[in-house]
Amino acid sequence: MRKTIKDVAREANVSIATVSRVINGKDKVKEETKIKIMNAIEKLNFIPDYNARTMVQKKTKMIGFMPPELANGYWSELSDVIQNDLWKKGYALLVTSHNMEIEKTISILDLFIERNVDGIILGPLTKNKNDKMTNAIDRLLHQNIPIVTLQGSSIRGVTSVDVDNQGGAMSVVQYLLESGHKQIAFIGTVNSSREREFGYRNALMINHIPINEKSIILTDYNGDFTTFGYKAAYELVESKQKFSAIFCGNDLIAFGVIRALKKIGLTVPEDVSIVGFDDISASSLRSPMLTTIRQPIKEIGSTVVDVLLEQMESEKKTITKKIVLPTELVIRET
């Protein structure tokens, strides 16, 4: 069915080696035979088999990418950036999200090895690593494929790229304090936004403001953040805690909080100020436009790609780096 280099060689009356030469444009080939071959290629609609080439060259020009999910502003935007940057460098992307399923995560990791990817970009892993997972990671490390992790899915000895969650959180609190807020609540998650919680605590501490543990609501759930935010806001209000501002661990939580507040009869930002984290596109698309911490997604993506390629080039001594990108407070309506 598929045409091979052999078919082309026969058609053009040359050897397969010569065909290979013109395909790759490396060695010199007489102009005349070159044209003959090009014509044959055209005629047969021939396109070389990359996998076959791979067998001898040991480079698949494929990168494996495992985000936790795709159907979410942050990860899809990041995927787009990564995919584009990688494409420009001549790499194709094998994308599979693990959806927080441990079995799937393991299979994906093995998939990347099976498929011989040249490099791997890993999103955060599920927290509860069991033995099988540890083994899978070991297996991966053994192959010694360059890896870069995102968002603190820290695997020992692997380079990571992340934003300054703690610093960003501190700047939020600092800003709220300077805006005159005395009681600032925090609604976040134990998993991804833990460092944001730390930043919240640190900022209060630095400003000598006592931390009211009752105005901190956390979840270890990882699914529907908006619903969590909604419930948490209710909880906060019903527990009679005083607060004039709520710092939310991410934008989706903030949306839920805003909706709950509205239902309760509190207006944003008149009665309560809300600040999120991430600046996903929905935050500025609708009103009130959310005040939030912007993650420099483009930069994160490019950095990941750069670091990975760099690591792939240097081949051996991969120094384990931890790269932290700055965030930016985007003050909008809430």
Place this chain on the structure above:
Amino acid sequence: MRKTIKDVAREANVSIATVSRVINGKDKVKEETKIKIMNAIEKLNFIPDYNARTMVQKKTKMIGFMPPELANGYWSELSDVIQNDLWKKGYALLVTSHNMEIEKTISILDLFIERNVDGIILGPLTKNKNDKMTNAIDRLLHQNIPIVTLQGSSIRGVTSVDVDNQGGAMSVVQYLLESGHKQIAFIGTVNSSREREFGYRNALMINHIPINEKSIILTDYNGDFTTFGYKAAYELVESKQKFSAIFCGNDLIAFGVIRALKKIGLTVPEDVSIVGFDDISASSLRSPMLTTIRQPIKEIGSTVVDVLLEQMESEKKTITKKIVLPTELVIRET
């Protein structure tokens, strides 16, 4: 570096054929030798090279997916569904978005051939196909790889899956009419939402309502829909057209329209009703929650996958189908 079947064979004192047998679990192997081999595999952290297998088996178990972009609710959600469904069936996904660039589109199409994917899922292509593009498509068709297209990126002879854009649009207009609206404007795009415009026109026609061409604003632009919506709403108001409802070609446009209206001093839905199309997640995340037409993304994804696999199985006679999925009017606040 990488361990091969040979290493395992040596370690276990058997031939590579036998190793291959236990890897694939097809032929019978004596329990004893099987265990020997399994141990060797474990010890060496061996994982078979899928590409090598591919060479002989002619099946890569890889599917190529080319959405126009990833950083957008609709496509990222769809990607997630497709990726998951395919994963369950044992396929990996090669994802590359073309970002409406014609050169990139061509390269991606060729990439899919080079990489020997078993099947292809295509999102809408750019409208302005030049000769090179036509050639690329021809080349693709020649390889006779099963293909399914999404959202009317119709290539002659290729099965497509789409939602009932026209029907959905008609139901919107019908609903607005029944709600008492007399003047309904339309703001949409020439590309993807053309059929929605047709639906809009048809519905008015059926109800014997004259169409005011001045209250139809279209763009052939494909980038920032929200900004387009914003500008279009201004244009509409400034042109002094009368309208009490605006049907927008997609949700992003609707967001822009709502923002503009707010700026102008018109309230939604009191002064003007707004209806979108797509029901991307941002539509229900923020208030006012948009009234819109829901695209059954999960179903679209599953259908595409099913149809593609079915086509891959039946191998030869691929009957060209056009599958149209129903939409659903979701009445919310606007």
Place this chain on the structure above:
DNA sequence: CTGAAAGCGCTAACAG
């Protein structure tokens, strides 16, 4: 049940 050997499509020396 197991081994030897051919070959998948292509690249990369090595000779001419």
Place this chain on the structure above:
DNA sequence: CTGTTAGCGCTTTCAG
């Protein structure tokens, strides 16, 4: 400049 040939890692007859 061009042809011959030896693999790449694996599966699959074909013999034992």
